[in-house]
Amino acid sequence: MTLFTDIGALVASAIGGMQADGILPGGLDLGPVTVEPPRDAGHGDMATNAAMVLAKPAGKKPRDIAEALAPRLAADPRVASAEVAGPGFINLRLETSVWQEVPRAVIAAGTGYGRSTMGGGRKVNVEYVSANPTGPLHVGHTRGAVFGDALASLLDFAGWDVTREYYINDGGAQVDVLARSVYLRYLEAHGQEVEFADGTYPGEYLIAVGEALKAEVGDAYMGKPEAEWLEAVRSFATDAMMELIREDLKLLGVRMDHFFSEKSLYGTGRIESAIDTLKSKDLIYRGTLEPPKGKTPEDWEPREQTLFRSTAHGDDVDRPIMKSDGAWTYFAPDIAYHWDKVSRGYDALIDVFGADHGGYVKRMKAAVSALSDGRVPLDIKLCQLVKLYKDGEPFKMSKRAGTFVTLRDVVDEVGPDVTRFVMLTRKNDAPLDFDFGKVLEQSKENPVFYVQYAHARVHSVLRKARDAGLDVSDTALAGADVAQLDHEAELAVAKKLAEWPRLVEIAAKGHEPHRVAFFLYDLASDFHALWNRGNDQPELRFLQEDQPATSAAKIALARAVSVVISAGLGILGVAPVEEMR
Template sequence: MTDTATIHDTMTRAVDAALDALVAAGTLPAEISRANVAVEPPRDPSHGDLATNAAMVLAKPAKTNPRALAEALVAELSNHPAVAEASIAGPGFINLRLAGDAWIGELGAIAGLGDAYGRSAMGAGQTVNVEYVSANPTGPMHMGHCRGAVVGDALAGLLEFAGFAVIKEYYVNDAGAQVQTLARSVHLRYREALGETVEIPEGFYPGDYLIPIGKALAAEFGDTYKDAPESEWLTLFRTRAVAAMMDMIRDDLATLGIHHDLFSSEAELQAAGKPEAAEALLREKGLVYDGLLEAPKGKTPEDWEPVELPLFRSTQFGDDQDRPIKKSDGSWTYFGADLAYHYQKAQGADALIDIWGADHAGTVKRIKAAVAALTEGDAGGAKPFDVKLVQMVQLLRDGEPAKMSKRSGNFVTIADMVEEVGKDVVRFTMLTRKPEAQMDFDFAKVVEASKDNPVFYVQYAHARICSTLAKGAEAGFAPSTDHLGLLGEEEMDLIKVAAQFPRQVEAAARAREPHRIAFFLNDLAAAFHSYWNIGNDRIDKRFVVADNADMSGARLHLAAQVGQVIRNGLGILGVEAAEQL
């Protein structure tokens, strides 16, 4: 039976067992927490394969010297069969070099776990609500939404892989002035469908995507609402228009492989009295009061008058002024409705994550403060709430700004992008930089067959592996575990990179940073291509060696497991692994 314990599992248990031995010997008190003990690769690979900070973090509570504790730990760890060498660095860090058999064992773990290799129980089934995209339902999804959509979906996939229960949510902003404008724009298209010549006023939505909705309403209602007062058709047209837009948005997101679990309506939230409930709770806590709104910054408009409004005490949390949760006409501000929405989300999740555009950076502090105040009192205190900000993407074509879409009227749609370069290229490219960094998306470069194109580089590594396995089969060789002891230093180096995957998953999930998986895949692809290139110069280093069946079987097994890790990583990101290019 294949042992499916990973290197990370094995050595974490080894360190834990060594600490147990020191407790039994009276060197360590039994009650000391080991929560901050880590076993991970050192920053400098020349120091060893793994390192642990156990002596550094436990020495103070144990009232002992870190170096002395490290010496005791090294004595225990040196007896472990997977450890070739244990040494002390600096004031008490412990570096470990592992035996070759330990790395061979990792291939067994990858083969045994297959699609589950790298999965973690770190999340312990905690429910995390990830809200992303949440574009106003006024038109097709466009490039302004794409990066946040991909980051949010990849984060959801990452957290699920790391053992969390994930709710993927979309907040439908269907209660504001923008959907009233949408309804009026659709009414114009309805009149147009009835034969009237119309002009789209400035401020309305001009895109051709509203024409089919106007035609459908004309077919259903005839000229009933053609000359009717707005009060008779506005609600109906708004409801139909939003429904049609959400159908379009779901279809657009589906082209990227994105499917949300839950769509929450702002209009329904307000109809259910959720903002009033949130306001009442914040008043109880003394965080909402009736006060005068400060005058606008800079030159005060002549028609400005002070008005008393319910204000959230955001200055208590570092904001430069307290913020209104209602407008002077009694309707809710965006902030007022938003905090109520987050209060609702918190009822069904242990933690909340929002993916926002970078232009919303100024509201992060106040909404975090409001959510903390609203969720205080739950078991364990306020519920964790994180906001990830995503920078816009500049679209280029051969270095020049990309042309706009005819369907939308003034922007490039996600559907246009996916149709031209493919879902997988769009998704992976959006994760090749940290989301807070600016990004260029050049339609020509993202499909370029070059090592400078991360999408191609990683996909090419997997396609090469598939080709290698096929060529091995043609030569009569199959992946085999019978002679893995023949693998040498260069092969071990490749295994060591692949073996980082479980640790990378946990680190990326803990940091809420799915781009780390894309970075890791690029490193693994580089290691694979580097090994491949050795075979270009030396026939004996190729994966398939015609006169050596034993070595060929071992290397083909290695290639198959590297391919498995690449597939698992791409799967987290929602990208399919290419079998040929």
């Protein structure tokens, strides 16, 4: 049961009737026509902009269209009234019976309620985390991991065929630094005193790796020049770091479908193949770039370079792909990696990066557009920084990694469910304040608690109903006499439940999983309001003594709330609770 879709179909059908009657011309694009909740609930249950968006192509005044369309909508038995407002909006009120049926529809569909076919089974690759394999994941990676994982789940719920992917950045100079750092810990494991310099990583997490290397090779690398051990230690260290990262992701409940190694692109012809593909489109050339902004001619030494004509696909400037010494720039393997994704047949690509990748967006979109001839869209989502607080004050944690707070530090402090939900309480491109005191509060101000408490309250009702001998199985509740749900507070909850399928599609279309967290908080708020009114108005309580039919209807409403909360939390990767402890 997707009411907004159903009423949208009613509007389209009524417009079709007006076209058949010659009131409107044929061939109108109905894509911009929407049916959505009005900004002011006092105006009705739903509103449509049909007359406003069709006026210009139809060559008519919006209000004239609205006044002809409204009676046709009002003639439908589900519509109690259709009123024209302002210059041509139409506000709809639905019959109470329509809202009363929502809980039964939710229960009948189960956690599949709200699932969409919008994705049509198309293939989408969501790449996220993709941290350098030089240490454990830090709190910044945590936000990207949660956002990417929730987005992947949301797209799956909306009908996409989703691949979760991690790009291992193991082809750059940073893995050589990692190898040298592990070698120092290896020497330390043999009893030598060492000094971390030249940018090497001093984190304690490498102590165990150095000891493991000693157990693996003994003293074979002792006193040997770097050329004899660097490659082997680099491979050993990278494997160890990726195992650590996999453990961190598992701790957070993140599961990747595919890990792709940057190193696999080098020496295999794959970079060359990608660049040749761009050459065949006349997008690679030798040229000289203009000075960067802020540089004067005296500061700038122009030189001829091998460039990608990214401006042909929306970038601000063309981009170098080869250094003057003939080595590839960092952009070249990125092009090859995305060429690999395009070649795997994905219909859409999504990359989730930290805020420091802002300059990367246009060039990478240009590359994917060029490689796919505009067929495959690439959306790059940037996750802003996370600031840690405790009770409003900046919070310094142990920093066992040496220089940063790890994902494990955060999860050990508050648990994976709280971590995940809080990371989604802001849009990805907005800074996030993570207050360790507030996220554990049991109050309305803590959205994690507030949503979980609503779910737990429903299960408390179910337990009490069973103890009273009532059949509260989903089969029984789906057959409840919902006509007894006639109070405005009960109908408010039913109306919020009806918005869930629409919310899923809006969030999936915009790649905005935070909308799910916001919706769950609003649903919980409406449910708690109903619960609290029952304290003063006994007739609103979910269990009505000696009135099993009335109790069943009210419990069906509560059960529908728990079904939607469970589905929403599932998208966010958070386990719903049945009891608050």
